[in-house]
Amino acid sequence: LSAASRSQLSKLLRDSPPIVTPSQAAAALGLTPAAAARRLAVWSRAGWLARVRRGAYVSVPIESESADVALDDAWPVAAAMFSPCYVGGWSAAEHWGLTEQLFRSICVMTTTRPRERRPVLRKARFELHTVDPARFVGLKTVWRGGTRVQVSDPARTLIDMLADPALGGGIRHMAEMLGALFRDHPKEVAKLADYAAKIGSGAVYKRLGFLLQRDQPDQAALIELCRTRLTAGYAKLVDPALPADRLVTAWRVWVPDSELHEPAGPLPRATPERAARRSSGKA
Numbered sequence: 001l002s003a004a005s006r007s008q009l010s011k012l013l014r015d016s017p018p019i020v021t022p023s024q025a026a027a028a029l030g031l032t033p034a035a036a037a038r039r040l041a042v043w044s045r046a047g048w049l050a051r052v053r054r055g056a057y058v059s060v061p062i063e064s065e066s067a068d069v070a071l072d073d074a075w076p077v078a079a080a081m082f083s084p085c086y087v088g089g090w091s092a093a094e095h096w097g098l099t100e101q102l103f104r105s106i107c108v109m110t111t112t113r114p115r116e117r118r119p120v121l122r123k124a125r126f127e128l129h130t131v132d133p134a135r136f137v138g139l140k141t142v143w144r145g146g147t148r149v150q151v152s153d154p155a156r157t158l159i160d161m162l163a164d165p166a167l168g169g170g171i172r173h174m175a176e177m178l179g180a181l182f183r184d185h186p187k188e189v190a191k192l193a194d195y196a197a198k199i200g201s202g203a204v205y206k207r208l209g210f211l212l213q214r215d216q217p218d219q220a221a222l223i224e225l226c227r228t229r230l231t232a233g234y235a236k237l238v239d240p241a242l243p244a245d246r247l248v249t250a251w252r253v254w255v256p257d258s259e260l261h262e263p264a265g266p267l268p269r270a271t272p273e274r275a276a277r278r279s280s281g282k283a
Contacts, residue, residue, distance in 0.1 A: 001046065009043060013059050016146050018076030020049065020057045052121045056081065074124040076147035078108045081121070082128060085110035086139050086150035089129070089167035092157040095142075097184060098177040107167060109152070109160070111136075129167070138195050154181055155191035162196075162204040164239075171238045171259060175211055182216055193225050202231030210237060210251040226251075 001009065012020060012028050025036035040057055043049045049057040050069050058077070060069055071077055075087055089107030093099045105118070105125035111133050119126050138156025141148050152160060158181055161168035168174030181188055196204045209226030212219050236244045236254045244254035 001043075001048070005039075005043075008039070009048060016059075017080075018058070018073075018145070018147050019052065019080040020059070021055055050122060052077070052081070053119075058122065070123040071121065073144050074106045074121075074126070075144045075149045075151075077121060077124065078106055078126060079147060079149045082108050082110040082112060082114070082126075084133065084136070085112075086136070086152055088152040088157060088160050089127075090169050090173075092152045092154075093161075093168065093177050095151055096154045096157065098154060098157065098180045099173065101169065101173065103169065129164070135199060137198050138191065153188065153191070154185045155188040156195050159192065159195040159199055159204060162207045163199055163201045165207070165237075166239045171207075175215060175259075178211055179215060182219075189219075189222070193222060196229070202229075202233070203235035205229040205231070206235045206251050206253040207237055210248060210253050210255065213251070 008029050012025055017024060020040065022033050022037040022040060025031065025040055026033045029036060029039070031039065037055070040049060044051050044057055048060055050060050051057055058069075058071065061072075078085060078087060085108050087095070087106065088109040090099070090101075090103045091105075091107040094101075094103065105127045108126055108128050109131045110128055111131065112128075113130050114128050117128050119128070138153050138159070139150045140153050142151055143149075158174070158178055161174045161177070165171045165174055168177060192208065196208065205226045209223055209230070212223045212226065217223075230252060234247070234252050234254060236242070237259060238244050238256060242256070244256045246255045246257055246260050247253075248255055248260070
């Protein structure tokens with residue numbers, strides 16, 4: 001690079017932005033957006049920047065032998081690429097120590113509606129879930145490098161999973177994480193009811209009530225709160241796309257045999273059609 005070009009690149013990367021865009025370069029260097037885009041492309045071809053996707057670049061470490069680099073930390077890139085957003089689901093659970101399982105992608109909750117839900121950017125896999133801006137509650141700000149990233153707190157992470165069990169890698173993993181919340185983050189337990197009310201999903205109370213009664217029976221107050229908030233209709237304990245053929249009428253939830261601890265008396269089998277008639281008052 002020429003001395004002038006090197007000086008410009010150094011100025012642009014001085015604050016270590018997670019993503020470099022033409023608009024950022026134009027503002028930092030006093031160029032037009034078109035000229036800034038051309039300059040970024042030149043630096044990319046020279047191996048000083050690596051293209052993430054069109055109009056977005058990351059810096060290449062000076063010690064790197066190739067410009068084909070993986071992201072050092074995917075969280076700041078997620079914050080820059082998918083904003084407004086927060087890291088949630090299994091990724092937040094890993095961050096808070098709710099699970100020891102390692103997931104291969106970063107779970108991002110975003111207000112955008114991307115055409116591609118599972119993008120791969122510089123070898124980092126992301127899974128994007130659209131969320132209403134009104135549901136941006138229960139978030140913490142963490143610093144990753146020099147970038148502020150929002151992540152759901154432990155209780156909010158569990159509420160998101162109760163609303164959509166797929167965010168926890170399935171109901172069994174989610175139940176284990178709920179147990180870890182009670183064991184390792186007892187101060188977070190009081191937030192569960194508040195977040196559940198703000199999310200406004202009846203399925204959350206059904207799944208939470210069932211799991212608490214099964215696994216945390218000493219949480220009488222929270223169990224009773226879930227009972228008073230039950231809505232009409234039936235939900236599945238697991239991801240709605242998966243089978244669940246046992247109906248727990250007390251919680252209006254369909255449960256797979258593998259997740260059901262048999263009560264003292266036999267639990268009657270029911271069909272989805274019969275459940276529908278009950279919910280409509282025709283049974």
